Amino acid sequence: MTSIPLSKDIIDWIIPCPTLGDLSSNSSDIDNDIGYLLNWMQPYFPPSLTSNTIPVTSTSTSTITKPNNDIIEPSQRVKAAIRSCLKDDSNQIEFIRLYNNSITIQFNQFFNELNNSTMNFLDYFQIIKIIHSYYIFYLQYLNISPLCKDIFTRNLNSLFYENLINNNQSQFLNSLMNYLDNSLYNLNSNSNSNSSTTNSNRIISVNEIMHTLSSINLINEANHIMIKLSIQKIKWFITNHCSKVWNRYLLEVINQYIQNKIYPNFLIGLKYSSEGNIDLNIYLYDLIKIAHDELVSLRIKEIYDIILNYPHSSQALYELYQCFSIKFNHNNYNQQINFEDSNNSSTNLINDVSNLSSFSYLVNFSLKSQSYQRTKLVDNFIKLSHEKILHSGANTIDVIITYINTIKSFLIIDPKGVLLDKVARPIRTYLKTREDIIIKIVEGLLEEDDKSELIELSQELRKIDNLEKQQQINIDDGLDLNWLPDPIDALPDFKKAKVTDIIESLISIFDSNEIFISQFTKLFGEKLIKIHNYDVKNIEQHLNLLKLKFGNNEFTSLDIMIKDIKESKLINEIIKSNINNVSENFHTSILSHLYWPTIIENISEDGDLFKVPNNIEEIFTQFSKQFSNYKSGRSLKFLPSLGSVKLQLEFNNNKIKSFNVSPDKASIISLFNDQHEELSAEYISETLGMTPYMVSDGLSFWVKEGVLLQVTKSLYIVNDDNDDNNNNNNYGDNEEAEVSIEGLEIGSVTSDIEPKSSLTIPPLNILWPNIQTLLENITMLSSEKILTLLKLRVPIELYDVRSLIINDFEEYLDWLVEQGKLELSGGFYKLKN
Amino acid sequence: MKVKIVEWHGFSTWHWNLVSDNNGSSSEYIDELCGICRVAFDGTCPNCRYPGDECPIVLGAGCSHNFHLHCIIKWLEQNTSKGLCPMCRQVFTYKETNAVGSEEMVNLQNLIMGHKSLRDSGRDAGQMIESMSEDGDLQMTT
Numbered sequence: 001m002t003s004i005p006l007s008k009d010i011i012d013w014i015i016p017c018p019t020l021g022d023l024s025s026n027s028s029d030i031d032n033d034i035g036y037l038l039n040w041m042q043p044y045f046p047p048s049l050t051s052n053t054i055p056v057t058s059t060s061t062s063t064i065t066k067p068n069n070d071i072i073e074p075s076q077r078v079k080a081a082i083r084s085c086l087k088d089d090s091n092q093i094e095f096i097r098l099y100n101n102s103i104t105i106q107f108n109q110f111f112n113e114l115n116n117s118t119m120n121f122l123d124y125f126q127i128i129k130i131i132h133s134y135y136i137f138y139l140q141y142l143n144i145s146p147l148c149k150d151i152f153t154r155n156l157n158s159l160f161y162e163n164l165i166n167n168n169q170s171q172f173l174n175s176l177m178n179y180l181d182n183s184l185y186n187l188n189s190n191s192n193s194n195s196s197t198t199n200s201n202r203i204i205s206v207n208e209i210m211h212t213l214s215s216i217n218l219i220n221e222a223n224h225i226m227i228k229l230s231i232q233k234i235k236w237f238i239t240n241h242c243s244k245v246w247n248r249y250l251l252e253v254i255n256q257y258i259q260n261k262i263y264p265n266f267l268i269g270l271k272y273s274s275e276g277n278i279d280l281n282i283y284l285y286d287l288i289k290i291a292h293d294e295l296v297s298l299r300i301k302e303i304y305d306i307i308l309n310y311p312h313s314s315q316a317l318y319e320l321y322q323c324f325s326i327k328f329n330h331n332n333y334n335q336q337i338n339f340e341d342s343n344n345s346s347t348n349l350i351n352d353v354s355n356l357s358s359f360s361y362l363v364n365f366s367l368k369s370q371s372y373q374r375t376k377l378v379d380n381f382i383k384l385s386h387e388k389i390l391h392s393g394a395n396t397i398d399v400i401i402t403y404i405n406t407i408k409s410f411l412i413i414d415p416k417g418v419l420l421d422k423v424a425r426p427i428r429t430y431l432k433t434r435e436d437i438i439i440k441i442v443e444g445l446l447e448e449d450d451k452s453e454l455i456e457l458s459q460e461l462r463k464i465d466n467l468e469k470q471q472q473i474n475i476d477d478g479l480d481l482n483w484l485p486d487p488i489d490a491l492p493d494f495k496k497a498k499v500t501d502i503i504e505s506l507i508s509i510f511d512s513n514e515i516f517i518s519q520f521t522k523l524f525g526e527k528l529i530k531i532h533n534y535d536v537k538n539i540e541q542h543l544n545l546l547k548l549k550f551g552n553n554e555f556t557s558l559d560i561m562i563k564d565i566k567e568s569k570l571i572n573e574i575i576k577s578n579i580n581n582v583s584e585n586f587h588t589s590i591l592s593h594l595y596w597p598t599i600i601e602n603i604s605e606d607g608d609l610f611k612v613p614n615n616i617e618e619i620f621t622q623f624s625k626q627f628s629n630y631k632s633g634r635s636l637k638f639l640p641s642l643g644s645v646k647l648q649l650e651f652n653n654n655k656i657k658s659f660n661v662s663p664d665k666a667s668i669i670s671l672f673n674d675q676h677e678e679l680s681a682e683y684i685s686e687t688l689g690m691t692p693y694m695v696s697d698g699l700s701f702w703v704k705e706g707v708l709l710q711v712t713k714s715l716y717i718v719n720d721d722n723d724d725n726n727n728n729n730n731y732g733d734n735e736e737a738e739v740s741i742e743g744l745e746i747g748s749v750t751s752d753i754e755p756k757s758s759l760t761i762p763p764l765n766i767l768w769p770n771i772q773t774l775l776e777n778i779t780m781l782s783s784e785k786i787l788t789l790l791k792l793r794v795p796i797e798l799y800d801v802r803s804l805i806i807n808d809f810e811e812y813l814d815w816l817v818e819q820g821k822l823e824l825s826g827g828f829y830k831l832k833n
Numbered sequence: 834m835k836v837k838i839v840e841w842h843g844f845s846t847w848h849w850n851l852v853s854d855n856n857g858s859s860s861e862y863i864d865e866l867c868g869i870c871r872v873a874f875d876g877t878c879p880n881c882r883y884p885g886d887e888c889p890i891v892l893g894a895g896c897s898h899n900f901h902l903h904c905i906i907k908w909l910e911q912n913t914s915k916g917l918c919p920m921c922r923q924v925f926t927y928k929e930t931n932a933v934g935s936e937e938m939v940n941l942q943n944l945i946m947g948h949k950s951l952r953d954s955g956r957d958a959g960q961m962i963e964s965m966s967e968d969g970d971l972q973m974t975t
Contacts, residue, residue: 532842556882563883586841592884593846594876600846616841627847633889634847642844650835658839666838673836707834718834 033081040078041099041138074141082142092148100155103135111163115170121179124172125209128160132216157217165221177225180206184265185233210268230262234291243298246306246313251322254291262287292323293373300377304384310405317412320377324370324413371489374414378422381406385423390430396440397453400506403427404456407502418490428509441506442519446542460502461545503549513550520546521557522598528561529599532644534569534589536562560595575626586619588643590627590636599642608641610690612663613670640667649707652720657707664690668698669707678717709763712808764812766799771816772831780828783810849874849890851899868920869904878903891941893918894926902937909944916948924952 074082086092114127135156139149164172183206213222237257242250263284299306299320306313389402406427410420431437444454445461486494507516524539531539543558568589576587593600603609611617617638624636645666647659661669667688671679685695699716702708709719770793774786781789787809791801813829816822823832851865851874867890870878874890878901881888889902898920900908908914909925918925926945 529844560883567885585838586843588843588845591844591846592875593848594873594884596846612841612843613838616838616843620843620845624845628850631847631886633850633892634885635850636845636847639844639846643842645841646839648837648839650837652834663841663843666841670836670838672834674834720834 033084036078036081037085040074040081079141086142086144089145089147092144093151096144096148096152100152103156104159107159107163111167111170115163115167119171119175121172121175124164124175125212128164128216129212131160132156132212160216160218164218173221173225176209176222177229179209180225180229180265181232184229185261206265206268226266226268230266230287231290233262234258234287235294238291238294238298242295243302246302246309246316249315249319250295251292251319254295255288258287258291259284296320296323296373296377300373300380303377303381304388307381307405307409308402310409313409314412317409320413321415324374374419374489377413378419381423382426385427390426396431396434396436399427399431399434400437400440400444401453401456403431403506404502407505416487416490418487418494421491421494424505428505431506431509437509438515438519442516442523445503445546446520446523457503457506461549507549513554517550517554517557520555521561524558525561525596525598528565529642531565534565534572536565557595557597560592564591564595565589571627571630574630575623578626586616586623588620588623588636588638591639593637603639603641608639610640610664610667610688610694612638612640612667613673640664651718657705659705661701664694665698665701668695669702672708672716672718675718678711678715681714681716711763713811762812762815764799764804764809767794767801767812768816768821770794775822775829775831780825780830782828783813786813786829847875847885849899851892865899867901867904868898869900869908872901874899874901877901889935889937892928894928896921896923896925902941906937906941906944909941909948914948916945916952924949 086095135152139152144152164170210219210222213219234254238254241253266283266287299316306316310317385402385406389399403424406423407420410423411417413419440454441457444452444457447455447458449455507513510516524543527539528536540562543555543562547555568587571590572587591599612620620636620638624638627636628634640663643663645661645663647661647666647669649657649659649669651657667690668684671684671687681692681695681699684690684699685692688695690698699708699710703710703716706719708716711717767790770790771786774789774793775781784806787801787804787806794801796802813822814824817824817829820832822829866873867878872878875884877884877888880903881901890899891902891905892899896918898918900919905919905925905927908919909916916924927941
């Protein structure tokens with residue numbers, strides 16, 4: 001057997017498709033009538049269209065208004081023929097069937113040619129109009145039964161549908177869309193120069209188009225295009241007007257746009273729709289809902305930047321919340337729809353809209369997609385934050401700030417905190433790995449400088465007062481009448497307070513508070529040590545705020561520390577009233593040594609237990625005795641390295657300088673009291689029992705202040721003349737210059753002694769002019785030679801060169817070399833040119 | 834040049850004098866723990882929050898054992914303690930200090946007296962072991 005490929009010809013051959021043309025060949029008594037009738041009806045297609053292959057090239061409306069060219073009024077004879085031929089129903093049906101077949105051939109022929117050429121919509125429209133009115137005209141004279149009329153119209157409609165829509169080559173839908181787009185939207189948006197009259201003309205013509213399309217039953221397709229177009233416009237509007245705009249409320253603008261610009265046009269098509277009797281407003285809701293979804297998708301893409309921009313983006317966040325929470329109240333037609341693949345984003349679905357019922361499907365989908373969007377929002381934010389901040393290159397403070405913003409922002413989007421709980425988890429996990437996180441948080445909590453980046457934390461801490469009121473009505477879950485279960489999409493270990501409160505949320509990153517407590521204790525300890533007036537109000541206030549967060553019993557150490565300082569004030573007052581002579585200038589804070597770990601541990605036995613000036617030591621002994629009397633069974637131990645000392649230095653020229661220094665520096669300078677000789681660093685170190693390092697640090701401080709002069713590397717003398725222009729005393733004539741406390745804190749000893757001392761001009765510099773003249777005369781000299789010559793030259797009143805040791809002198813020369821004044825080559829000094 | 838100290842703000846720490854003849858000026862400090870609660874004397878007993886005034890210590894007179902006042906009171910409140918030092922089982926007596934009159938000291942005194950009278954009546958009943966330890970105690974204190 002040979003298989004024959006199935007083709008149209010073969011089908012036609014097997015199933016013949018008789019047309020009206022075949023009728024005329026039949027011989028019967030009504031031949032004559034048929035002949036007349038067929039003659040009148042020929043060529044079964046508007047002749048003006050068939051005459052030229054591309055019939056209408058101009059968009060002029062003349063042909064539309066005058067379709068009569070093609071139509072011939074039936075004569076009386078023809079009317080009689082119609083009556084005789086189409087007498088009974090069976091004849092009518094047979095006739096209509098044949099007529100349909102003839103039309104089909106014409107149609108196919110015509111549109112095959114038509115679809116090969118490019119057409120704009122108005123051309124299409126005219127053709128449709130001509131064809132339609134042509135057939136309607138003939139139909140009205142045929143006097144056939146409604147059934148036959150119906151058969152005919154349906155056939156006609158299906159022919160239109162077949163050729164305009166189903167045919168792949170047909171550009172009808174595209175052209176319709178372009179036309180509607182141009183006439184409805186572009187004119188509106190382009191300019192107002194188009195007068196309103198032309199505008200209304202267009203609208204009328206759109207009305208007309210819709211009317212015509214509905215008459216050939218293409219209204220669903222038209223509506224489909226309308227929907228597509230509306231959604232396109234909404235998308236366009238949102239992309240252009242809403243992206244990157246976070247500081248304005250936009251939902252109202254969008255709603256207005258849809259109501260005023262989109263919806264009226266949308267309705268034109270709906271009016272002719274078969275479903276037009278439904279409450280039309282539901283489609284307005286649907287359009288708005290689609291717009292909201294579109295906005296949400298846009299915001300999901302932007303979410304990270306929105307959060308970074310908080311609080312300037314709070315409007316956008318609020319609208320996101322609105323979009324998530326609005327429940328549209330027209331769910332009465334909520335059909336049961338299976339969501340086979342909810343992974344499809346709504347944007348894909350928009351392209352699948354084919355008619356109004358699928359339009360409502362889309363809307364339903366988007367209603368249910370709120371949960372999908374929430375998931376998407378969370379996922380996207382987590383993804384972005386991993387990319388942008390949760391890596392080792394990020395600054396901890398930035399991460400904390402991002403976290404704070406995230407908390408605040410997501411609480412706007414979702415006040416229940418479920419979304420926040422989800423997005424916070426990765427950030428929390430990450431923060432846990434940062435080593436400096438605790439220090440930063442603690443510093444932030446205690447921050448007082450408004451310009452600081454983490455000031456927010458401390459502001460948040462101060463806000464607790466309000467929170468506390470809420471917490472007072474904190475009842476057990478089981479007894480709470482207003483208790484609500486956790487939101488449905490919350491994770492199992494969801495705890496609202498854990499994420500919604502910023503500080504709580506940061507603290508709870510770590511399982512135990514202890515690490516924070518010890519950090520606070522350390523920080524407060526350092527602050528308390530620096531307090532010299534025993535005023536702890538400020539710190540106490542801070543501590544009380546912290547206690548609200550961390551619990552009352554967590555700060556035992558700090559409580560004791562504060563109490564120590566407070567009590568010290570009291571004890572000082574009591575003891576001062578007992579010893580009257582010397583107590584004026586001495587007071588001491590008395591610490592409970594077990595509770596100041598960070599302070600006490602820093603005090604080393606050898607370095608920090610130096611000897612303070614005798615009178616201070618005496619006073620302390622007295623003080624200690626009084627203390628033992630007052631608090632029997634207890635004694636005091638002095639910590640010489642802690643504290644601060646106010647000094648007044650009175651120089652021989654009656655100049656007075658005030659200083660506020662640490663005790664070690666005070667002890668050092670006290671040795672120079674009434675001391676006219678120079679003192680060596682070794683002597684000072686021995687006398688005070690101080691480490692050489694501490695001594696040299698202190699000495700260089702005083703040298704820098706212009707109080708001491710460094711005679712040699714290790715010898716120091718009081719700079720009693722205190723010539724302001726001699727020394728690099730930066731404080732000028734202001735004798736009362738309060739010198740800021742430097743290196744007062746324990747362990748913060750600066751190691752910049754060396755460079756400082758090389759800046760100091762040694763006293764030997766007085767010899768420089770002589771050395772200069774010497775070397776100008778004799779180009780190169782050894783150090784010994786220079787010294788010998790100087791002994792001859794320099795008058796004893798200026799400087800006793802004889803007493804000068806060669807080593808010191810060489811040191812001075814080296815200094816000159818360092819200063820770039822001399823040059824040393826092979827043991828000889830010469831002037832640098 | 835004259836150096837005038839206008840103001841010296843110093844820092845010091847307080848300690849209980851655990852060795853009686855050390856009058857406090859010495860920097861030597863004995864870091865000892867209370868034999869009952871195992872917390873340093875300069876700290877607090879488990880029930881106290883603030884060290885020092887609120888949680889004083891008691892120096893043993895009969896023996897060389899010292900305790901937080903609250904700790905030893907708690908111990909002596911138990912009848913089984915029989916008024917003995919929990920460390921060395923000698924009759925517990927304490928050194929009088931200037932801190933007189935505080936309620937707790939009176940309480941302690943009462944407890945010790947109560948135990949003493951109990952012991953006395955116990956000796957009348959012929960409890961030999963008790964009396965022996967009492968004798969030993971007397972020998973040591975005299």
